[in-house]
Amino acid sequence: MSSVRHVSHEFLRRQGLTTVFGNPGSNELPFLAGLPEGFRYVLGLHEGAVVGMADGYAQATGRPVLVNLHAAAGSGNAMGALTNAVASRTPLVVVAGQQVRPAVGPEANLTNVDAPSLMKPLVGWAAEPACAEDVPRALAQAVFEAELQRRPTYLSVPYDDWAADVDDNCLAVLDRRVERARVPDGEQARRLVERVAAAERPALVLGGDIDSAGLFDDAVRLAERLGGPVWAAPSLFRLPFPNRHPLFRGVLPAGIAPVCQALEGHDLVLVLGAPVFRYHEYQPGRYLPEGTRLIQVTEDASAAARAPMGEALVADPGAVIDLLIKRLGSPAAPTGPYRPVPEPPAAERPLLHPEEVFAALRDRLPEDTAYVVESTSTNSSWWRQMDLRRPGSYYFPAAGGLGFGLPGAVGVALAQPDRPVVGVIGDGSANYGITALWTAAQHRVPLTIVLLRNGTYGALRWFGGLLGVPDAPGLDIPGLDFTRIAEGYGVGARQVGGVEELRAVLAERPDGPRLVQVDTALTTPS
Structure with a gap:
């Protein structure tokens, strides 16, 4: 008979989550006991740094990564850094230690009272398993939810659960796989291609998700096919397009009025892999110029639902880029050389500009x-x-x-x-x-x-x-x-x-x- 810890470690190994970022406390030690060969524990000296390192690691690898935090105190310390991971849609799987089950009700020291609620609404999913035997399944759900939502998840586990025995039914979790295919259907594809092809002055706005999803070069091919200007979405966290490309106009300003002004003169704005829009400075005005249609393509259903204007298609931006490149005919005329870099100004010495x-x-x-x-x-x-x-x-x-x-x-x-x-x-x-x-x-x-x-x-x-x-x-x-x-x-x-x-x-x-x-x-x- 296997233990919860053994099955959980094996599941994590099969999923490739063998690098663990953490700062351990007493509640977490039973999970960390006997980490299998091939696992790597990356220690940070503060939970904010732990989550920041994991965020960078997951963004660079494009894969979920495991974070181990200490009960309520460590989780609270990490929440500031977690806001960045949420906004960059980083699939962090946060596992935190909880007091032993008999001590949770009386709220013994180091109890995380109502642990799932602590991290909401930041995380996309949060839970504490109802019993020890459910820990491996809940851990799998945390991993899959992080992958599907592209958002951190949170699992609180009483530390006496890790040593509990499980039966063979629990082993079924080891072979689980969850995937998503999100390609526009025939009618959606036809309508999208017709609207893009009919645009006389299209503009492209690209979000950080384009780079996160490995679509940087594909976005360049689409932009050159369309031949119109390209902006990066406001509040940029990844660069989705070469910043000196002749079609690139820079990062859109993070205010309503200046975004509208920047898009003036375009009959279609196609937004790929970005919310519409992440404003910062409050500069009120029209959302879009008169006569401008906006179409947003994103895998983030929440971003599509909360947008204040435009049409939205919840789909894989990569599939949409591929569709448009194939359907839009011959490439546009050559775009010309990349823009030169200006000479930097000098500051008054000894300072550098x-x-x-x-x-x-x-x-x-x-x-x-x-x-x-x-x-x-x-x-x-x-x-x-x-x-x-x-x-x-x-x-x-x-x-x-x-x-x-x-x-x-x-x-x-x-x-x-x-x-x-x-x-x-x-x-x-x-x-x-x-x-x-x-x-x-x-x-x-x-x-x-x-x-x-x-x-x-x-x-x-x-x-x-x-x-x-x-x-x-x-x-x-x-x-x-x-x-x-x-x-x-x-x-x-x-x-x-x-x-x-x-x-x-x-x-x-x-x-x-x-x-x-x-x-x-x-x-x-x-």
Whole structure:
């Protein structure tokens, strides 16, 4: 007779969930006992960093990943980071420890009272099994729900359940497989193709799901077939299209009125793999220009249902792209060369302008470098200087919550050890996930962190101007030396004082993690 733990471990192995990100507590130790050969436990020193690393790892691999958290306290610590995973539709499978069953009712210490409700409405599915024998089935549901919904799931398991015996019926879970096929039917396909083909001035808006689903190159082929301008959807967390392609117009602004203004003159807007739309700054106006039709194609049924305008088709964007490429006839005329990069401005020395930093990254690092970016005040400088033409080149905190950048970079680097990975992190955001440096050091992750230090929360200063609050307190953070902090965690670090020194440092190829601190001038997101 097998135990719940044995069957669960075997199910996870068959599903490929053999890398576990966690920070264990007493309730979790029975699950972690006897992890089979081939499993890898990645320790983080704070649950926010744990989830951030797992988020980056899952995005980079395109597969669900297991996260192990400690009861209510650890789950609560992780919730800020979990908002980014929800917004990026990352399939995290979160398993948290619960007190033993006899102690749950009396609410003994470390009881997670009403555990499923704690994580709602963030997660797509949450449960605590009704009995020990149901744990393997519930674990399987957590994995499949995460895959189907592309959203984190949460399972709370009393720690005495792992040692319980199960009968042979429980073994049926080991051979389970759940798949989805979502291709437009004949009438849907005919209507979609007719509307796209009839458009005289079509525009394409692509979301981060395009890159997440491996459709980056397919999106380029479709765009060149349509021949119209391409935007990235607002609040971008992955780059779905080469940012210097002649058809690319940039990231749509995250306000109602400016989106409408950007789409002026187009009779059709085709949105693939994105919500419609994830606004940020409240700038009211018309949703769309007069006479503009919007068609949204997404696998996210919730995003389709909540959109305030347009038509929606809940379908696989990849199948729709393939359909349109096949049905739209000959390719459009050649699109021309990629747009050149402007010369970066210089800041008053000894500071560097962020564009000087990004130009150095562009010139000195390989073209296939993956960048994990969490420096919000330098956003406009970033897009002016970078030339990203490869899938999986860009990661950003999807919900805007700080703390993803450093852990996310560690997760991406763990998932893709043969690809150069760089974290571009502001000093304001670095502190939220700083403990991820320790994990990077322990695993000798070949990762470069470029730390932009301007001594303030730059994006908040910009927002203070937008909101008419120029004198808000708590915006300056002087006196932080991240080189000393990094060295304390075991990561080599250095302060760089000039452009040529920065370029020389970036040209080196480290075999482990390193942090490069650069003092930069204050800029605004746009």
